[in-house]
Structures are given as C-alpha cells and as structure tokens.
Amino acid sequence: MLLIFVFLLSILLGIELITKVPSQLHTPLMSGSNAISGITIVGALLALNHLENDLLSTIIGTAAVIFATINVVGGYVVTNRMLAMFKKKGENKQ
Amino acid sequence: MILSKELIDFGYIVAAMLFIFGLKMLNKPDTARQGNLVSFFGMLIAIVVTLFAGKLDYKWILIGITIGSAIGLLFATKVQMTAMPEMVALFNGFGGLASVLVGFIAFHQDNGAPIATAIPIFLAVLIGGVCFSGSCIAYGKLAGKVTGKPVLYPGQQIVNTLILLALIGLGVFFVVTGNVQYKYNTIYEIIGLALVLGVLSVIAIGGADMPVVISLLNSYSGLAACAAGFVIGNNVLIVSGALVGASGIILTNVMCKAMNRSLANVLFGGFGAVTTKKSGPGEKKEAKAVSVSDAYLVLEAARNVVVVPGYGMAVAQAQHTVRELGDLLEENGAEVRYAIHPVAGRMPGHMNVLLAEANVPYEQLFEMDDVNPIMSTVDVCIVIGANDVVNPAAREDESSPIYGMPIINVDEASTVFVLKRSMNPGFAGIENPLFFKDNTRMIFGDAKATIQSLVSEFKES
Numbered sequence: 437m438l439l440i441f442v443f444l445l446s447i448l449l450g451i452e453l454i455t456k457v458p459s460q461l462h463t464p465l466m467s468g469s470n471a472i473s474g475i476t477i478v479g480a481l482l483a484l485n486h487l488e489n490d491l492l493s494t495i496i497g498t499a500a501v502i503f504a505t506i507n508v509v510g511g512y513v514v515t516n517r518m519l520a521m522f523k524k525k526g527e528n529k530q
Numbered sequence: 531m532i533l534s535k536e537l538i539d540f541g542y543i544v545a546a547m548l549f550i551f552g553l554k555m556l557n558k559p560d561t562a563r564q565g566n567l568v569s570f571f572g573m574l575i576a577i578v579v580t581l582f583a584g585k586l587d588y589k590w591i592l593i594g595i596t597i598g599s600a601i602g603l604l605f606a607t608k609v610q611m612t613a614m615p616e617m618v619a620l621f622n623g624f625g626g627l628a629s630v631l632v633g634f635i636a637f638h639q640d641n642g643a644p645i646a647t648a649i650p651i652f653l654a655v656l657i658g659g660v661c662f663s664g665s666c667i668a669y670g671k672l673a674g675k676v677t678g679k680p681v682l683y684p685g686q687q688i689v690n691t692l693i694l695l696a697l698i699g700l701g702v703f704f705v706v707t708g709n710v711q712y713k714y715n716t717i718y719e720i721i722g723l724a725l726v727l728g729v730l731s732v733i734a735i736g737g738a739d740m741p742v743v744i745s746l747l748n749s750y751s752g753l754a755a756c757a758a759g760f761v762i763g764n765n766v767l768i769v770s771g772a773l774v775g776a777s778g779i780i781l782t783n784v785m786c787k788a789m790n791r792s793l794a795n796v797l798f799g800g801f802g803a804v805t806t807k808k809s810g811p812g813e814k815k816e817a818k819a820v821s822v823s824d825a826y827l828v829l830e831a832a833r834n835v836v837v838v839p840g841y842g843m844a845v846a847q848a849q850h851t852v853r854e855l856g857d858l859l860e861e862n863g864a865e866v867r868y869a870i871h872p873v874a875g876r877m878p879g880h881m882n883v884l885l886a887e888a889n890v891p892y893e894q895l896f897e898m899d900d901v902n903p904i905m906s907t908v909d910v911c912i913v914i915g916a917n918d919v920v921n922p923a924a925r926e927d928e929s930s931p932i933y934g935m936p937i938i939n940v941d942e943a944s945t946v947f948v949l950k951r952s953m954n955p956g957f958a959g960i961e962n963p964l965f966f967k968d969n970t971r972m973i974f975g976d977a978k979a980t981i982q983s984l985v986s987e988f989k990e991s
Binding site for chain 1: 549550552553554556557558559560562563565566567569570573576577580581583584585586587590591593594595597598599601602603605606607609611614617618621622624625627628629631632634635636638639744745748751752754755756758759760761762763764765766767768769770771772773774775776777778779780781784870872877878879880882883886887889891892893895897
C-alpha cells in the first residue's frame with residue numbers, strides 16, 4: 437500500500453515538474469527522462485545475486501544489465517551533447 | 531562489504547531527490563545541462579549503493595556494465611544530430627527490454643510469488659515488451675528502414691483489441707494459477723504477444739505522428755521500470771519510473787493538443803493513408819514560383835523575417851545554411867525569428883535541437899503562440915520543409931482532415947516564401963491552400979541548395 441502511495445505522489449510530482457518545461461527543451465527532456473527510466477538497472481543488478489544463481493538467471497540478468505546500461509549511459513551522454521549546443525546569444529560559437 | 535538496509539534506502543532517497551531536482555533544472559535552457567548532470571549523479575548513487583546491497587555476482591555485473599557502457603557511449607557520441615529521434619527511440623526500447631528481463635528473473639527466482647508480486651511482474655513484462663518492440667519499429671521508421679507510411683490492413687483495430695484482451699486474460703491466469711509449469715508457459719506467451727502488440731500498434735502510425743508515439747513509448751519505459759520496482763519492492767524504481775511515466779504522458783498530451791487530435795485518434799486513426807481525396811473548391815488556382823534572385827531582392831528589403839522550419843529542413847540537413855542566411859539577414863538590419871511548431875519534425879522539440887546544433891541562440895527560437903500575434907507585422911516568412919503545420923486549411927476548411935489543428939499563421943505575413951521540392955502534397959497528403967495564396971511564392975528545389983544560393987546572393991552584393 438505504501439508503495440502505491442509513493443507511486444501516486446511521484447506521478448503528481450512528475451506532472452507538476454514537466455508541465456513547466458518549455459517546448460524548446462522537449463527533446464532533451466525526453467532523452468533525459470529516458471535515461472532516468474534506465475533506473476531499472478538497479479533491478480537488474482539485484483537479480484544477479486549468488487543466492488538463487490542458476491545459469492538462466494545469470495544469462496538474463498547480465499543481458500538486463502547490458503540493456504539497462506546502454507539506456508543509462510547512452511541517454512545521459514546524448515542529452516548532454518544536445519544541451520551543450522543550446523547557447524545564448526553571444527556565447528562562444530564553435 | 532555490505533551496507534545496512536537503512537543506508538541503502540537512504541542512498542535511494544538521495545538518488546530520487548537528485549532526479550527530481552535534475553528534472554526541475556531542465557525547465558530552463560540556462561540550467562538544463564547541469565540538471566542532466568545532477569540526474570546522472572543520482573543514477574550513479576543508486577547504482578553504487580545497490581552494488582553494496584548484498585552478495586552480488588560482481589563478475590557478470592562488471593561484464594554487463596562494461597559492454598553496456600561501451601555500446602551506449604559509442605552510439606551516443608557517433609550519432610548525427612539529425613538522427614537523434616531514432617537514437618532516443620532505440621535507447622528507450624532497451625530500457626523497456628531491461629524491465630521485461632528484470633520482471634522475468636524475479637518470477638524465475640521465486641515462482642510461487644504472491645499475487646501482489648505476480649501482478650507487477652505481468653505489468654512489467656507487458657509494458658516493457660510493448661515498449662521494446664514498439665520502439666524498435668519507431669526506430670526503423672525514423673531511420674527510414676521501415677516505411678514511414680502507416681501500414682494498414684482491414685480489421686486492424688479488431689486484431690489489436692483481440693491481442694490486448696488475450697494479454698489481459700493470460701495475465702489473470704498467470705496471477706491466479708498455482709501450477710508453476712503453467713506459469714512459465716503463460717509468461718512466455720505474454721512476452722511474445724506483448725512484442726507482437728508493440729509492432730502492430732506502431733507500424734500503423736504515420737511519420738508525422740511520430741512525436742506522439744515517441745512520447746508515449748517514453749512514458750511506457752518509465753511505467754515498465756515502475757512495475758519492476760513494485761516487483762522487487764524498490765522505492766527508487768517506483769519514484770523514477772513514475773516521474774518518467776508522467777513526463778511521457780504530459781508530452782504525449784502536449785503533442786496531441788498541437789495536432790488537435792485525441793490520443794485514440796492518433797493510435798487508431800491511421801492518419802495520412804485515408805486522406806488523399808481532394809475537396810477541391812471548383813476553381814483551380816496556380817501556385818506562383820519565384821526565382822532565387824527575385825527572392826533575394828525581397829529579402830534584402832525585409833526588416834522583419836520569420837523562418838518556419840519543418841521536417842524537410844532535417845532531411846535536407848539545411849540547419850547550418852539556414853543559420854548562415856539568418857546571420858546575413860541580421861547583418862542587413864532585419865530582425866530574424868525562428869518559429870517552431872510543437873509537432874514540427876519527428877519528435878518533440880526536434881527543430882530546436884537542430885537549430886541549436888547550428889548555433890542559433892535560443893532567444894531567437896519562438897513558440898507558435900508567441901509568434902502568431904506578430905505575424906501580420908512580418909515582412910517575409912520563409913517556410914522550409916514544413917507543410918501541414920502552416921496549412922491554413924486547418925483554420926478555414928472545415929472538411930479538411932487537419933481542421934482545428936493550431937498552425938503558424940504564415941499567410942498573414944506580407945510575403946511568404948515556401949521552399950519545396952515539388953508540388954507534391956506533404957506528409958499527411960493534404961492539399962495546402964497556402965501555396966495558392968496571393969502573397970505566397972514557391973521556390974522549388976532542394977531546400978539546402980536554395981538557401982545556399984540565397985546566401986551567395988547576399989555575400990556577392
């Protein structure tokens with residue numbers, strides 16, 4: 437029940453946060469939040485525990501870590517690359 | 531070393547807070563980049579504390595993280611800015627796939643899980659599966675590997691509905707059955723059907739509707755991570771997943787509003803395939819073409835210029851040349867604005883990123899609602915590779931399929947230049963009365979080449 441409570445509060449918080457993002461930042465917002473959805477990597481890491489370790493768990497767990505890491509690393513790096521391009525007038529042009 | 535549960539939970543709380551602050555900082559162009567770093571730092575904390583959560587299989591973790599980081603870095607640093615939409619779609623799909631796998635392992639390691647765990651396992655593999663295969667198709671469409679046209683067949687909606695119903699049925703069975711073998715069979719079937727559903731639902735969507743679909747898939751990847759969080763009872767997954775889920779839904783809603791369509795209409799409408807009929811108003815008007823040198827003379831005299839880019843600018847890779855022309859116009863004493871429609875391009879904010887890449891300062895980028903009120907004071911409006919988002923039929927012609935969609939009112943400017951390859955209708959296949967207006971002049975040819983010639987005209991004078 438507590439988890440559902442946390443879930444609902446987070447949804448409301450998300451709505452509150454995102455509604456204020458101007459449309460020119462929509463792409464970085466998408467790819468930045470997309471990187472956050474890679475948080476599932478925590479679940480993937482926890483799945484690779486010794487206790488219940490059989491071959492299938494290890495293979496699928498490693499695959500999960502790989503895909504989640506691609507999501508995290510790729511997502512943050514791409515977002516950073518994009519945001520680095522947003523410049524004010526008069527800022528150094530490359 | 532193993533950290534206590536309290537310490538790990540504290541790390542997760544810090545991570546969740548950093549995600550929230552990071553997203554908040556994305557509100558402003560000035561702080562957005564730091565915001566992304568803050569969010570990344572949160573992710574790092576969440577990962578590091580997890581590594582101390584118990585005895586984990588560090589060898590495989592190291593292998594997984596190394597491979598994943600290498601692939602992620604390679605993709606993210608090599609990708610062209612114009613290929614950004616498909617890259618984001620692909621990363622998004624991988625997140626969904628990871629959630630499917632996490633859900634499956636949770637089931638595999640504890641087959642007799644109670645209902646409170648079985649339900650989120652079902653949701654994680656379902657949403658994650660749809661997200662993965664849907665994102666792959668979206669990637670294919672955006673990269674031009676799958677046709678950008680909606681793929682439609684009779685009974686499509688019925689098929690999709692049946693698959694969804696079957697999935698719900700299987701889900702209920704998966705949750706209630708006590709037989710482990712049945713459970714395994716069912717979860718395989720659920721994953722398989724979810725993948726099919728993702729393919730079928732995205733393949734039916736046209737390229738112009740991609741911003742909506744990308745936003746929706748973004749939301750799915752968050753919700754899948756959230757479901758995975760319920761499976762393993764982990765707060766940080768729930769909070770972050772919900773934040774992403776909410777953000778995706780908000781964006782989806784913004785995109786739908788910008789097209790004046792409901793989400794159901796986008797998902798089931800098969801827009802663009804059925805609208806080839808012409809609602810011709812009797813008289814056949816002719817579009818007036820103009821040469822580059824004549825266009826130059828008009829631009830040279832203009833004091834107030836608005837540039838309206840669309841997907842065609844991305845295709846022609848014309849953003850740098852466009853900026854060069856904008857700079858020359860400014861040197862010539864004109865005020866230059868770039869007006870960007872919310873659904874221009876193939877993902878939310880697509881044009882902003884391209885123009886930012888070309889070093890256009892963000893103060894010069896204007897949203898539709900800010901630029902429309904001053905449109906009647908504009909001397910020249912240059913439409914580059916945009917079509918439906920400037921189509922006055924959305925305002926005037928009630929029979930038009932895009933009637934009611936908010937557009938940039940370029941036709942109110944004194945002169946409109948439309949850069950276009952040919953007279954073919956745009957993506958949605960709708961006739962555009964803008965081309966036939968008295969103040970509109972067509973400049974046919976490749977957008978980049980046309981602007982390049984305009985730039986040379988300016989430089990030679």
